[in-house]
Amino acid sequence: MTDAPHAPNLDNVVETCPDCNEREVLIYPKFERLWHWSQAGSIMILMFTGLGMNGFHSLISFELAVRLHTLVALALLLLWVFATFWLFTTGTYKVFLPRVVGLFKVARFYAYGVFKGEHHPYQKSLTRRLNPLQALAYSALKTVVFPLVWGSGIVYLTYNFWEPLPNASLWLEVVANVHLAVAWFVAGFVILHIYLLTIGHSFREGVRPMIRGTETVALTPEQEAYLERHETWRLVK
Amino acid sequence: MRKLGLGRIVLAVVLGMAGPAALWAQETPQISESTADHSKFKELQKDFASGPEVTAACLSCHTEAATQVKHSIHWKWEFDNPTTGQTLGKRHVLNSFCGNVASNEPRCTSCHVGYGWDDMDQPPPAQDAAVDCLVCHDTSGQYTKLATGAGHPPMAAKGKTITGADAWVVDLKEAAQSVGEPTRQNCGSCHFYGGGGDNVKHGDLSSALYHPARDVDVHMAEDGLNFTCETCHHSDKHVFAGSRYDVHATDPEGAGQPGMMRKDVATCESCHGDTPHDMLTVTGIKLNDHVDRVACQTCHIPSFARGGVATKTRWDWSTAGKMDEQGQPLHLSEYTQGDGKELHTYLATKGDFEYGENVVPYYSWFNGQVDYTTADEVIDPSQVVEVNRIAGSAEDGRSRIWPFKRMEGRQAYDSVLNHLVYSNVWGPTTETAFWTNFDWGKAIEAGMKAAGAEYSGQYGFVDTHMYWPITHMVAPSEDAVACDECHTSNGRLAGLAGFYMPGSQPFSIGGILGMLVFVAMAGGVLLHTTLRVIMRGGKKGTTHD
Numbered sequence A: 001m002t003d004a005p006h007a008p009n010l011d012n013v014v015e016t017c018p019d020c021n022e023r024e025v026l027i028y029p030k031f032e033r034l035w036h037w038s039q040a041g042s043i044m045i046l047m048f049t050g051l052g053m054n055g056f057h058s059l060i061s062f063e064l065a066v067r068l069h070t071l072v073a074l075a076l077l078l079l080w081v082f083a084t085f086w087l088f089t090t091g092t093y094k095v096f097l098p099r100v101v102g103l104f105k106v107a108r109f110y111a112y113g114v115f116k117g118e119h120h121p122y123q124k125s126l127t128r129r130l131n132p133l134q135a136l137a138y139s140a141l142k143t144v145v146f147p148l149v150w151g152s153g154i155v156y157l158t159y160n161f162w163e164p165l166p167n168a169s170l171w172l173e174v175v176a177n178v179h180l181a182v183a184w185f186v187a188g189f190v191i192l193h194i195y196l197l198t199i200g201h202s203f204r205e206g207v208r209p210m211i212r213g214t215e216t217v218a219l220t221p222e223q224e225a226y227l228e229r230h231e232t233w234r235l236v237k
Numbered sequence B: 001m002r003k004l005g006l007g008r009i010v011l012a013v014v015l016g017m018a019g020p021a022a023l024w025a026q027e028t029p030q031i032s033e034s035t036a037d038h039s040k041f042k043e044l045q046k047d048f049a050s051g052p053e054v055t056a057a058c059l060s061c062h063t064e065a066a067t068q069v070k071h072s073i074h075w076k077w078e079f080d081n082p083t084t085g086q087t088l089g090k091r092h093v094l095n096s097f098c099g100n101v102a103s104n105e106p107r108c109t110s111c112h113v114g115y116g117w118d119d120m121d122q123p124p125p126a127q128d129a130a131v132d133c134l135v136c137h138d139t140s141g142q143y144t145k146l147a148t149g150a151g152h153p154p155m156a157a158k159g160k161t162i163t164g165a166d167a168w169v170v171d172l173k174e175a176a177q178s179v180g181e182p183t184r185q186n187c188g189s190c191h192f193y194g195g196g197g198d199n200v201k202h203g204d205l206s207s208a209l210y211h212p213a214r215d216v217d218v219h220m221a222e223d224g225l226n227f228t229c230e231t232c233h234h235s236d237k238h239v240f241a242g243s244r245y246d247v248h249a250t251d252p253e254g255a256g257q258p259g260m261m262r263k264d265v266a267t268c269e270s271c272h273g274d275t276p277h278d279m280l281t282v283t284g285i286k287l288n289d290h291v292d293r294v295a296c297q298t299c300h301i302p303s304f305a306r307g308g309v310a311t312k313t314r315w316d317w318s319t320a321g322k323m324d325e326q327g328q329p330l331h332l333s334e335y336t337q338g339d340g341k342e343l344h345t346y347l348a349t350k351g352d353f354e355y356g357e358n359v360v361p362y363y364s365w366f367n368g369q370v371d372y373t374t375a376d377e378v379i380d381p382s383q384v385v386e387v388n389r390i391a392g393s394a395e396d397g398r399s400r401i402w403p404f405k406r407m408e409g410r411q412a413y414d415s416v417l418n419h420l421v422y423s424n425v426w427g428p429t430t431e432t433a434f435w436t437n438f439d440w441g442k443a444i445e446a447g448m449k450a451a452g453a454e455y456s457g458q459y460g461f462v463d464t465h466m467y468w469p470i471t472h473m474v475a476p477s478e479d480a481v482a483c484d485e486c487h488t489s490n491g492r493l494a495g496l497a498g499f500y501m502p503g504s505q506p507f508s509i510g511g512i513l514g515m516l517v518f519v520a521m522a523g524g525v526l527l528h529t530t531l532r533v534i535m536r537g538g539k540k541g542t543t544h545d
Helices: A012-014 A030-053 A061-089 A092-096 A105-114 A132-157 A168-196 A204-214 A223-228 B004-018 B019-027 B051-061 B065-070 B105-109 B172-177 B183-191 B282-288 B296-300 B440-451 B507-539
Strands: A021-024 A214-219 B309-317 B351-356 B361-365 B370-372 B389-392 B398-414 B459-469
Touching: A021 A223, A030 A168, A030 A204, A030 B440, A061 A092, A061 A132, A061 B282, A092 A132, A105 A132, A132 A168, A168 B507, A204 A214, A214 A223, B051 B065, B051 B172, B296 B309, B296 B398, B361 B389, B361 B440, B361 B459, B398 B440, B440 B459
Parallel strands: B309 B398
Antiparallel strands: A021 A214, B309 B351, B361 B398, B370 B389, B398 B459
8 A cells, every 4th residue: 555656655755854844733633532532531441440340459349340341341332433434434544554664663762772862763744643663553452452352342241142052151251261361461551552652752742642633743845735725724833 | 916916905095095086987987908897707706615616617608718728738738849759848858957747746737727637647637627717817916826736726825836925815706707818927927937936947037027127028018018928929729829849940931911910929020020120221231131040039138037036057956965963954045136035055955056147148059949858868977968959050051049048957867777867856745755855766766657767776966958948038129239249259159160250250361361461561661661761871861852
C-alpha cells in the first residue's frame, strides 16, 4: 500500500525531508479522543472489578464487580464497533498498519539511544502519526490481544447458552484462564503505555495531544499548502 | 397451644368492653369464611370421652375422610421408593436420633395421625375411628397428644405432651367444634418436635416458625405473608406435596400455565417460576443463569436453626449410661440457645449432644434421590457410615447444589454382621429399654427382635452422618447468600467437585501465566527507568531540545 503511486513513501520523506516544515496540526479528531479516554476509563474499571472478582481486593462486592464488569465491557464493545466502523470509513486504520521500515531504528532508540540522551529517531507526519514500533504494537493489540480478551469474555459471559455442550465445565475453565491471562497482559500494556509517555519532552506533553487533539508533525510543502487553503481549522500555528 | 386459649379470653374481655364496636358489628354482621359452623352441629354437641369418639362423629358426615387419610404417608409411615425400590418411612428406617420406632411404639406413635398404633409389626389400626382428625384440624389450640400414649390425647393432667409440655385435660368437645383448615400449630406440634424436642431433627423446622419474624421466615412472618404449611404443601385427598424420601430437587415445570396454580408440588418454582430474578438487570440475569445448577434454598437459606431455637448437630449414644455420685442418671445442661432456654448436653439415657444455631449448611449435589442404609445393609465400621446417602453429581444433568443439615452421630451397630441396629430405648416398665435399664445388650436385642432383624449378639458403636435437606426458613432476599460467599477461594462450595467456580482460582494456570507476563512487563519498565536515571545522571541537560 505504501508503494501506491499516488502516495509518497512517507518513511523516506520523514527520513529525508529537508523541505518539510514542523507545524502543530489537529491529528486526533474529537471522536478519536473520546474513544481513547472512554477506552482508558473502561479498562481501568475492568481491571479494578476483575481484580475484585478474583479476590485481590474487597473494595466492592462480587455482585457489584460482576455488574460493572459486564456493563462496562458491553459498552466498550459497542464503542469498539463504532471505532472500527470509523477507522475503516475514514481510512484511519492505515496508521495502524505495521511496517518494517524504520522499525529497527525506533527499537534501537528505546533499547539504547534513550539512555544516551539521543533524540527520538521518528518524525511524525500528517498521515503517519505512529512510529513503526507503535504501529506494530497497536496492530497486535487490536488484532490479537483485544479480540482474545473480549472474545473469551463474551464466551465466558454466555456460558449458559453453551452449557449443554460436552465438557462445558472444562471449557469454561479454559476460557476463564485465557481471559485471566490476557487481562494481565493488557494490564502490563497499560503500564508500558503510560511509561512510554515519560520518554520524550515530558509526560504532560505526551498526554496533551490526546486531550487537545493537536500534535507537531512534519508537513511537506504540498500538505502545508493544502491545509492552509482548505483545512485551516486543523492548523494551530 | 395454651396461650391461644388465654388469648381468646383476653380477646373476649376486650370485645366485651368495646360496647360501641360490638354494636357496629351487629349492624354489619360478620360473614363466616366457612359455610359450616361446626359448633352448631348436633353431632358435636356432646362430651366426648376419647379421640376415636370424636372421629366417629366427624366421619358421620365426612364419610370418605378416613379412607383418604389411610392412603397417606401420615397414616402408613411407609414409603416405597419408586427409583431405589427401598421400603422407607418411619415404620422401617433407622436414623441417628432415637434410632427407630420398632419396640418404642407408644412413645414414637404419639405423633401418629391416629390412635392406638402400638406395634410396628402390624399396620396401623384398621378401624376408621382410629384416624385422628383433631391433631390436624383442631383450631381451639388446646388439643394435643400425650407423649407416650400411642397417639391418644391426655384425658388427665398427667405426663407430658408431644411438645414436651406438662399435659393438661383436653376438652374434646371444644376441639371438635373448632375444626378448620390446619394451622402452623397443628403441623408444628409434631413436625417441629421430631427427634424428641424442639428443632432437634430437621434444623429448619422449629417452634420459631409458630410466630416467626420476617428475617426468620419471609413466607410465614405474621406481619407479612403469614403462610401456613399448606400454602406450599398442597394437599389432595389428604395426601400432601413434598417428600424427604423422594425430593423434587429440580422443577423445570416452573409456575405452570398462566392462571393455573400448580398444586402438585411444594417446590419454590411452582410459585416463583424458573426465572425468578429480574431479567432486566445484570445481576438478575446472572442469578437466573444459576437456577439450573443451584437450588433456590442454597442462596435463600443462608443458615438454618434461626430464630432462637437450636438444632442438635451431634448425638453420641456411645457415652450414654453414666451415673452421678449419688448413683442417679447423670444429666448436664451446658448449652443455652438464643431464646434463653438451656439444653441438655449430656443425658445418661441418650449420651452426649452438641447443638448449633444459625448453622451454615453442608452443601451437596442432589438429584432428589436418597438412599437409606437399611438394617440389612452391610456397613464398613472403619468409615463414617452414611445413614442416608444424597445422590447426585455435577455431571448427571439433573442435580442441583442443595443445602443440608449434616447430623453427626455415633450409634450402635452389630459388630459381627456389620449392620446398623434397632434398639429398644423407651419402655418405663420393661426390662429391656435402655432408658430404663441402661443396658445396651438387652436394648439392642429387644429392638432387633421387635423389628424382626437378625442380630449376632455383639455390638459396637460407629460414627454416622445423616443428611436432612434444608428447605424451610427462607430468608428475605436482602439476607440471601452473597455472591462472594461462594465466588471466592475456599468459599461455601469449595468442597464440591465437577464445576468451575469463577473467582475462586486467581492463581490458576492462566492467572499465573498472565501475572508472570505482567511482572515481566512491569519489571522491564522499572529496569528501563533505572537505566535511564543512571545514564542520564552523567549527561545533564542533553535530553531536552
